[in-house]
Amino acid sequence: MRIGNNRYTVDWGHLLVVTVIAVISAAYLRDTLATSTHVNNILFVLPAVIVALLLCLAILPQIVRRVDPVKGAREKTRLDVKPGEQVTTQSWTELGWIALLIVCFGTYVYLLDRIGFDVASWLFITLGLFICGERRPLPLMIYPPIATTLIVVGFNALIPYPMYTLIF
Amino acid sequence: MIDLVASSAALQLLASSPDAWLWVIPGLMIGLVFGAMPGISITMAMAIFLPATLYMDFLPAIIFLTSMYTGAGFGGSVPAILMNIPGTSSAVATTFDGYPMARDGRHNEAMGVALTSSVFGMLLSYSVLFLVISPLADIVLGIGPLEMLVIALWGILLLGSLAGKHMTRGILAGIFGLILGTVGMNTAGYMRGTMGVPWLLDGIPVVPAMMGLLAASQLFNLVNSNFLVEDESKRGINAGKIFYGFRLAFKHPIVILRGSFIGVFIGAIPGVGSSISNLLSYAYTKRGDDNPETFGEGNPKGVVAAESANSSSEGGAMATMLALGIPGGGATAILLAAFAMHNIVGGPSFIANNQEIVYAILFSNFAQGILLLGVGLGFVFVASSVVRVPLRYLVPTVLSVACFGAYAVDGSMAGPITLFVFSVIGWMMARYGYPVAAVVVGLLLGGLVETQLLRSNQVSGGDFTYLFDRPAAMAIIGVIVFSMAFTAWAKRRRKRRELTAASR
Numbered sequence: 001m002r003i004g005n006n007r008y009t010v011d012w013g014h015l016l017v018v019t020v021i022a023v024i025s026a027a028y029l030r031d032t033l034a035t036s037t038h039v040n041n042i043l044f045v046l047p048a049v050i051v052a053l054l055l056c057l058a059i060l061p062q063i064v065r066r067v068d069p070v071k072g073a074r075e076k077t078r079l080d081v082k083p084g085e086q087v088t089t090q091s092w093t094e095l096g097w098i099a100l101l102i103v104c105f106g107t108y109v110y111l112l113d114r115i116g117f118d119v120a121s122w123l124f125i126t127l128g129l130f131i132c133g134e135r136r137p138l139p140l141m142i143y144p145p146i147a148t149t150l151i152v153v154g155f156n157a158l159i160p161y162p163m164y165t166l167i168f
Numbered sequence: 169m170i171d172l173v174a175s176s177a178a179l180q181l182l183a184s185s186p187d188a189w190l191w192v193i194p195g196l197m198i199g200l201v202f203g204a205m206p207g208i209s210i211t212m213a214m215a216i217f218l219p220a221t222l223y224m225d226f227l228p229a230i231i232f233l234t235s236m237y238t239g240a241g242f243g244g245s246v247p248a249i250l251m252n253i254p255g256t257s258s259a260v261a262t263t264f265d266g267y268p269m270a271r272d273g274r275h276n277e278a279m280g281v282a283l284t285s286s287v288f289g290m291l292l293s294y295s296v297l298f299l300v301i302s303p304l305a306d307i308v309l310g311i312g313p314l315e316m317l318v319i320a321l322w323g324i325l326l327l328g329s330l331a332g333k334h335m336t337r338g339i340l341a342g343i344f345g346l347i348l349g350t351v352g353m354n355t356a357g358y359m360r361g362t363m364g365v366p367w368l369l370d371g372i373p374v375v376p377a378m379m380g381l382l383a384a385s386q387l388f389n390l391v392n393s394n395f396l397v398e399d400e401s402k403r404g405i406n407a408g409k410i411f412y413g414f415r416l417a418f419k420h421p422i423v424i425l426r427g428s429f430i431g432v433f434i435g436a437i438p439g440v441g442s443s444i445s446n447l448l449s450y451a452y453t454k455r456g457d458d459n460p461e462t463f464g465e466g467n468p469k470g471v472v473a474a475e476s477a478n479s480s481s482e483g484g485a486m487a488t489m490l491a492l493g494i495p496g497g498g499a500t501a502i503l504l505a506a507f508a509m510h511n512i513v514g515g516p517s518f519i520a521n522n523q524e525i526v527y528a529i530l531f532s533n534f535a536q537g538i539l540l541l542g543v544g545l546g547f548v549f550v551a552s553s554v555v556r557v558p559l560r561y562l563v564p565t566v567l568s569v570a571c572f573g574a575y576a577v578d579g580s581m582a583g584p585i586t587l588f589v590f591s592v593i594g595w596m597m598a599r600y601g602y603p604v605a606a607v608v609v610g611l612l613l614g615g616l617v618e619t620q621l622l623r624s625n626q627v628s629g630g631d632f633t634y635l636f637d638r639p640a641a642m643a644i645i646g647v648i649v650f651s652m653a654f655t656a657w658a659k660r661r662r663k664r665r666e667l668t669a670a671s672r
Contacts, residue, residue: 011600013596013599013600017596017597017599017600017602020593020596021340021344024344024347025344025347028347028360028361031360031361032358032360032361035358035359035360038356039625039630040356040358040622041354041356041358041360043618043621043622043625044350044617044618044621044622045350045360045618048346048350049347051343052340052343052344052347055336055339055340055343056340058336059337059340062334062336094391094392097391097392098388098389098391098392098595101388101391101563102591102592102595105567105588105591106588106592108567108568109581109584109587109588112575112581112584113581117572121568121572124564124567124568125564125565125568128563128564128565128568129560129561129564131391131564132391132559132560132561132563132564133560134560134561143561147561148568151565151568151569151572152572155572155575155576158216158576159575159576159579160216160579161575161576161578162579163575163579
């Protein structure tokens with residue numbers, strides 16, 4: 001995007017994050033107001049959501065950044081990134097592997113009480129190992145069942161709740 | 169303030185019950201292991217072992233349970249440092265500098281610093297309690313809903329300052345957490361934001377959400393790395409470096425002292441306690457430091473501040489439990505249950521009639537703190553080996569363990585689902601520089617803030633001038649204003665110093 005002599009870029013990912021926060025907050029306020037407009041219901045939620053929405057608006061200018069034609073965008077390598085710091089320079093390939101792991105993790109959670117904690121964990125750890133870079137067939141075959149057995153047996157012994165499993 | 173007769177009776181009681189001491193080491197080890205396992209809270213561990221104490225005498229039973237509590241106080245910081253997963257909510261601030269230290273290959277020092285600060289924070293807190301347990305009880309009794317509200321908001325405002333570069337993002341994260349923390353049925357009986365999901369009536373499950381926001385979101389970013397510590401030469405486990413960490417902690421005695429005092433007094437407040445004290449201590453250490461920009465990048469002072477405060481909170485919570493019979497959290501509630509199982513009713517009458525038992529518990533906790541130094545050292549040695557495990561094995565395994573841990577909270581799928589949802593939210597927020605820890609603390613305090621606001625509104629009849637009748641609340645607001653002004657002044661002073669240095 002060009003305004004005058006300056007070029008601007010929009011950080012679409014950041015815009016998505018701010019939009020998600022704003023939409024969740026607004027939807028929550030709508031549900032709260034639909035429940036009741038009594039002071040005991042809205043005393044905290046109403047001002048908190050208004051402040052959150054105002055902050056979302058205040059952050060919007062940070063999403064549009066001016067491109068410095070001289071310096072250019074200084075790219076950080078992945079290892080420069082510290083916890084809590086803005087990470088926007090992962091390559092598309094790296095982002096792809098992260099997205100794949102997130103999808104696998106979601107599927108794992110979905111399958112836990114459908115195919116059993118043990119089988120789901122075995123499948124997830126095998127796929128997780130592959131996604132994280134393990135390509136040797138032997139570790140891919142040996143490590144997941146051992147780790148799954150330890151986790152399932154350990155947690156079964158520790159927690160007082162029944163756990164749906166197919167084998168153990 | 170100290171009852172010397174009761175103190176000597178307490179020492180006699182401890183000396184005449186050698187079997188009580190046999191339970192200290194096993195208790196500490198159980199606490200360390202359970203505290204270090206995300207999702208398996210110390211409350212659960214104490215609940216599991218509570219029936220076993222039925223067959224013990226009163227003192228050994230309480231010493232066994234308090235040893236577990238003591239061990240867990242430090243145990244929670246082990247995964248916080250090594251994997252950015254706070255084992256307990258009180259270890260959130262430990263992740264801020266502990267994890268960067270570990271990723272920088274300084275995991276040995278970080279663990280040494282954490283263990284020493286933890287132990288000395290705890291020892292100081294019990295020393296303070298020994299002197300002030302009775303007056304502290306009076307102070308806690310004087311705390312009303314308005315004071316609780318102001319303290320909770322204090323924590324959230326501090327988180328805004330912890331965000332670093334963009335304060336707006338920090339405050340938005342905190343308020344977003346607070347909003348999410350009020351989902352479900354509020355104190356007045358109104359149900360909001362449940363989307364028809366029955367388990368959301370009780371609110372968003374905090375422990376799985378915390379694990380998702382802080383741990384899983386970080387683990388996703390490690391997919392393309394090989395080891396937690398990239399430099400192979402720094403991956404070793406070195407006793408010398410752990411001991412260096414011990415010494416490093418003592419280089420900052422003011423930070424330990426300040427953290428311990430914050431821990432004792434904030435920890436004594438039921439419901440707020442250690443979740444806030446570690447953040448308060450961290451924030452004040454960062455604000456008062458000459459190089460605040462080094463915090464969050466592996467500054468050992470951050471670990472000292474967080475650990476001394478969260479360990480000393482244990483002493484504060486014990487004081488409230490012993491003096492008032494009010495449990496500050498799950499673990500102290502289990503201790504009260506253990507009291508009841510032995511036909512002892514906690515509360516003001518207990519402290520008045522059984523002062524020697526109260527002192528015996530304080531003395532034994534003091535001894536537990538000293539023993540934790542040795543037991544914790546062994547534990548650190550074993551736990552630190554995690555940096556040698558390739559991340560391709562660690563990431564899927566820890567995600568799986570986190571899932572089981574989330575399920576273990578209440579035995580329903582609510583835990584794993586919350587874990588997943590918040591791991592995605594956490595990953596996205598962390599990617600754009602939002603402090604996810606603020607969301608965590610907001611989630612923890614959302615319900616409390618709303619409840620205290622409603623109570624204050626009811627007590628005052630909606631009259632804002634009620635604030636002027638509450639000197640403690642006014643004093644806390646004064647501290648908040650002063651600390652904000654001090655931060656601004658310190659920032660300006662630093663900028664001026666930098667400009668002067670640049671012009672030379």
